[in-house]
Amino acid sequence: MSAEILLRGRGITRRWGGLIAVNQVSLELERGKVHAVIGTNGAGKSTLINILSGEIPPSEGEVELLGQDISRWTQPRRARAGLGRSYQRNTIYPSFTVLENCRLAAQARAPRPWRLWESAVKCEVSAPAARDAAARAGLTDLLERPAGSLSHGQKRQLEIAMCLATSPQVLLLDEPLAGMGPEETERMLALLVTLKRDHAILLVEHDMDAVFRIADTITVMVNGSVIASDTPGAVRANLQVQAAYLGGH
Structure with missing residues (x-):
């Protein structure tokens, strides 16, 4: 093969x-x-x-x-x-939840600027992509946790989840x-x-x-x-x- x-x-x-x-x-x-x-x-x-x-x-x-x-x-x-990329230093948004961090990454991959009145949480593209990425990175139980409260290892998992949310x-x-x-x-x-x-x-x-x-x-x-x-x-x-x-x- x-x-x-x-x-x-x-x-x-x-x-x-x-x-x-x-x-x-x-x-x-x-x-x-x-x-x-x-x-x-x-x-x-x-x-x-x-x-x-x-x-x-x-x-x-x-x-x-x-x-x-x-x-x-x-x-x-x-x-x-x-092409997805993670960095040596954390590049997360500490005050946002795990889910919100992943959703922002997904939105960057598939922006929908014409949907001005659509709730970001209900976005039919970015919201499922964010949840799926978090699940693949082992963060399903932490979706509503502020990213800044995660352990060091969990923050690194979140960075990879944010990569995955862009469908690399x-x-x-x-x-x-x-x-x-x-x-x-x-x-x-x-x-x-x-x-x-x-x-x-x-x-x-x-x-x-x-x-x-x-x-x-x-x-x-x-x-x-x-x-x-x-x-x-x-x-x-x-x-x-x-x-x-x-x-x-």
Whole structure:
């Protein structure tokens, strides 16, 4: 069975003056797979994910989503086309409920400005999408809770729920496990296993135990360049990776 590639990056390069932050990086995200990108601080991971999501343009290279060149598309246009993104820092609305946060995300995907007198809560498009997204992220029992009152792990789940409310096919997740305890980490990993069935997932993460447990492919970056991209077992055994990143273990 041939792989279904949902997102491709070809020869992605980003220069900041004389600094090359990302250097000729190519990768493919496949439906049903988690593709992790690892590297020390300054390796170029955040710049790469910002290019893929449309926050910054590449100096060179192409980004392709669902077979279409989106290299010059804005971030909102990419989001509407099926690209979801979470951030290292929480981007929720603390005073709004879980449901309201999800509904706002769903409305951004399918705005209905002509329905001026329609109650947002009763919107036949965004309201069901919001409830479904919250359910998929394991937040059904917390719909009416203010987002600011959630635990750290629940807030990270909410961010993923807000992504899901936009009906993405590709998820770009930037350190979703940051700051989590063991129980919250296990809950998030279980959620990612469920989500990858229907999505292609790019995971940027520093928790190496979690990465090697959940990733199907691992790309290792050093100083903006890829030094290895392979299965977890092959990456762990790679002598160059051990010397540059894993400390020889």
